[in-house]
Amino acid sequence: MSNKIESHHSDFNAVITGHGSYAPPGILTNTDLAKMVETSDEWIKTRTGIERRHICKDNESTAQLATEAAKKAIAKAGLTPEQIELIIVATITPEMVFPSTACFVQQNLGSKKAWAFDLAAACSGFIYGISIAQQFIESGRVHNALIVGAETLTKITNYKDRTSCILFGDGAGAIVIEGKPKEKGKTQSGIIYSTMYTDGNSWQALNCQAYGSRNPVSKPLDDPKKIFMEIKGREVYQQAVRRIVETITECLEKCKITIDDVKMIVSHQMNARIIESAAKRLELPDDKIFININEYGNTSAASVPLAFDQAIREGKIKRGDIVILVAFGAGLTWGANVIRF
Ligand SMILES: CC(C)(COP(=O)(O)OP(=O)(O)OC[C@H]1O[C@@H](n2cnc3c(N)ncnc32)[C@H](O)[C@@H]1OP(=O)(O)O)[C@@H](O)C(=O)NCCC(=O)NCCS
Structure with a gap:
């Protein structure tokens, strides 16, 4: 898993x-x-x-x-x-x-x-x-x-x-x-730790069912809406907060660091309230959470790198800073990377 x-x-x-x-x-x-x-x-x-x-x-x-x-x-x-x-x-x-x-x-x-x-x-x-x-x-x-x-x-x-x-x-x-x-005796930069999870049992929470082998283009769809994304918003909301908190906690423990060592958490931008609620549970100060969902909405796989790039360009992440990238989404899938930038 x-x-x-x-x-x-x-x-x-x-x-x-x-x-x-x-x-x-x-x-x-x-x-x-x-x-x-x-x-x-x-x-x-x-x-x-x-x-x-x-x-x-x-x-x-x-x-x-x-x-x-x-x-x-x-x-x-x-x-x-x-x-x-x-x-x-x-x-x-x-x-x-x-x-x-x-x-x-x-x-x-x-x-x-x-x-x-x-x-x-x-x-x-x-x-x-x-x-x-x-x-x-x-x-x-x-x-x-x-x-x-x-x-x-x-x-x-x-x-x-x-x-x-x-x-x-x-x-x-x-x-x-x-x-x-690697240089001996020097603080190592780069990707320090990565963790990933999948829960296929919950695939129905977020999906787009056509057109794949279950719903091939050659057969009429039983529901024409299957060509679009379907989400169970409330279900996803709860799970997202829980998994983000769990994953970041795991990163801190495994890397033997505390929130004080982390300059910025760059989360997948699914809903500002989800990110803020996870941040509150982790007792993160506001300036350690990057949010740009106001401008882009949820862009799935593009979301973390869009936010990461913007945070660097705005000077909020500098060389040597420890950053955690974290995401949660369809699959269900979730995970994080700890980086010394
Ligand atoms: C979708 C989401 C924004 C809905 O917000 P919410 O606070 O959970 O709202 P609810 O679903 O409880 O709906 C509350 C009410 O607002 C209504 N509503 C839903 N969408 C609305 C909209 N766009 N405008 C106005 N009202 C809306 C609902 O019908 C509901 O009305 P009811 O109480 O009369 O039934 C939120 O659940 C969410 O962000 N979920 C996760 C997002 C997601 O799945 N992202 C993709 C994967 S990462």
Whole structure:
């Protein structure tokens, strides 16, 4: 059920050397949504913290958003796309059934040397992606990896369902991780600890059922709404708070650190109230929690890297700081990475 990775058995540290994000310019405000379903700006803001979300046009795709974020992360790392050796794209809104979105990102970037694949772990996809890349880097199999979280969730959102359509937006975020030899006697930077969990029994809490092998495109759907995301909001809310608290507590214990050692917790942005309620239980001061859901809504796998990139650009995370990335989402899946940036 769970998988934990600690970095001390390796000769290499998996160090984050680049970061970047991109959101499409199109904006959907709460007031726009109030013209589509029975809701209000006030209700959405107070219940979720969301004020607006970025949305794709019909001709904008997940790989395009991913490529823009990736270019910024690679440039920030001081690398060229040709030097990238591994590309992982975390997404639940892929370019098409196959090939993977990662193949299109590899094509767009011209990263001929890289092997590339997608990772479908919903909102936890970026966290899972980091832990997978961490292993390839620490084992010396690759020198660097590009990890992207990218989504076009508005393409599978039911704009007739007010309980879900208010939540989701589109965007992408990326990081580059490089293997750096460990230096004796020095504080090690990089990914310190990763932990991941899955509970397939609760898959019905959050899903999008068509079109896959259970509901193939060749057969009429028993419920046409199956082409859209379905969420059991109240159920997810409780679970999310509990799992975030548990996972962060585990990270602190395993890494033998306290909240005082942590500069920032960057959580998946699913609902500001969920994040705040987890923060309260952990007795976290407000300045250790990064929230940007007001601007982007919930962007699933893109959410953590979008927030992480913004927090760094705003100077809220600096080199040497300890940061915990944490996520919870469909699967159910959840997990965290502890990083010394
Ligand atoms: C969806 C979510 C915002 C709903 O907020 P909530 O405070 O739990 O609200 P409830 O579902 O209890 O609904 C309260 C009332 O508001 C109504 N309501 C729901 N959506 C509404 C909307 N957009 N506008 C106005 N009223 C709305 C409900 O119908 C309900 O009315 P009732 O009391 O007459 O039945 C919240 O549960 C949530 O964020 N859940 C997790 C989100 C999620 O699943 N994210 C994806 C995975 S990470």
